[in-house]
């Protein structure tokens with residue numbers, strides 16, 4: 001589903017490369033943690049995956065899209081095949097939970113009569129059926145993140161990217177959101193989650209990719225991965 | 229489509245002050261342009277009616293026998309340039325003077341003798357109401373023995389012609405300048421709207437909205453603002469026109485207002501300004517994100 005081949009990334013404004021010589025592969029149905037110190041390059045990897053930034057060199061492939069060669073007008077097609085979740089939720093403040101989710105369907109030109117049922121389905125999936133008319137400010141952080149996850153899921157993406165989705169949440173909400181991501185992974189969706197939360201990573205028993213200064217220093221899948 | 233309208237109107241409501249500002253800007257620019265348009269239209273009209281009145285007047289020596297006048301009138305009527313020859317007798321001339329110069333009516337009544345000479349008033353056909361033809365006709369009229377003096381308004385016709393060209397040119401350049409200013413200001417206000425909604429644009433792109441989908445509501449918003457500005461400007465022009473006319477500044481010339489074609493052009497222009505202003509600023513923003 002996701003393949004990095006000797007990928008490097010330098011931002012034009014900084015001298016040191018953010019990523020250097022990354023090679024890894026994430027297959028169907030995997031749940032993968034991306035860990036590393038602050039500034040190690042976790043967010044940069046995710047940005048490459050959803051084509052917010054182009055790789056400086058190397059080859060990035062995400063569900064069949066070659067990111068380096070992607071034209072600007074092809075990016076929306078990629079994004080519709082990805083669910084993306086951030087630490088700061090990125091919900092529209094002046095729209096209700098249901099409207100925020102519906103928005104993601106509307107921009108793809110989904111038929112308007114199918115939208116309410118699809119919104120209801122994902123809201124149910126994240127356990128927020130009762131909050132569909134609530135505005136983001138009326139929801140707790142954990143609930144807002146659930147809405148964001150529901151929005152990411154509503155287009156049935158094969159891959160879900162999450163950049164520190166629990167970074168703003170307390171222990172309880174973190175557990176809830178993490179469990180939700182596992183459930184999503186159980187339905188066959190690839191989940192890639194960048195996080196600082198080492199307790200969570202340890203307890204989960206999932207594959208771990210660890211970065212240090214832009215290099216991959218640890219892959220818990222080890223040789224297994226290389227063989228794939 | 230419904231979605232497009234919803235988003236555009238939402239944007240309008242959220243940035244009400246800014247929206248009002250941009251509508252006012254467009255309205256002002258179009259208003260100024262429209263005023264110049266009105267002036268140009270009326271000037272052209274005035275010139276047109278003046279042109280119609282281009283005539284050559286040949287003053288006739290007193291005591292010229294009417295027989296020779298009749299023959300001469302026939303000859304002159306046969307000139308290809310001439311459409312009409314009218315004889316104005318001394319009495320006719322006096323009556324007309326009384327009518328036209330009311331202030332001096334009493335003075336004329338006191339006169340013992342009529343100071344006004346009889347004359348032939350010669351109107352020209354449409355194609356010959358220009359300076360060379362007029363001069364040519366005048367020259368031939370001077371050939372008649374009983375013609376004392378020939379007068380024609382060559383200078384002022386030429387001047388009016390020049391004035392018309394100049395007015396057209398000035399009107400056009402001022403119109404264009406203001407249109408440009410409007411596009412820029414609309415661009416700026418839409419740009420502020422775009423920046424206010426930068427977060428929303430980021431989210432739209434995140435969930436896979438195409439550039440055109442993102443642009444759509446902004447373009448519609450701009451077009452609506454342009455339309456409103458156009459309507460406002462048109463109403464302002466109408467108001468100014470009405471006040472102007474009711475104050476009697478018409479100076480006897482029948483003032484004309486815009487024709488329906490002009491009104492439509494007005495609104496279309498407003499819409500275009502709004503549309504392109506938005507296109508530029510949204511495009512610029514999208515290129516950066």
Ligand SMILES: Nc1ncnc2c1ncn2[C@@H]1O[C@H](COP(=O)(O)OP(=O)(O)OP(=O)(O)O)[C@@H](O)[C@H]1O
Pocket residue numbers: 011012013014017018036037038039040041042043044045
């Ligand atoms: N837009 C940018 N322009 C220039 N440099 C950037 C940009 N984004 C990130 N960087 C640099 O790239 C490196 C990796 O940043 P990145 O955001 O990927 O780290 P991270 O692992 O996500 O860190 P954190 O855990 O703090 O979120 C850092 O040195 C950072 O300064």
Ligand SMILES: [Mg+2]
Pocket residue numbers: 042043044163
């Ligand atoms: Mg980060």
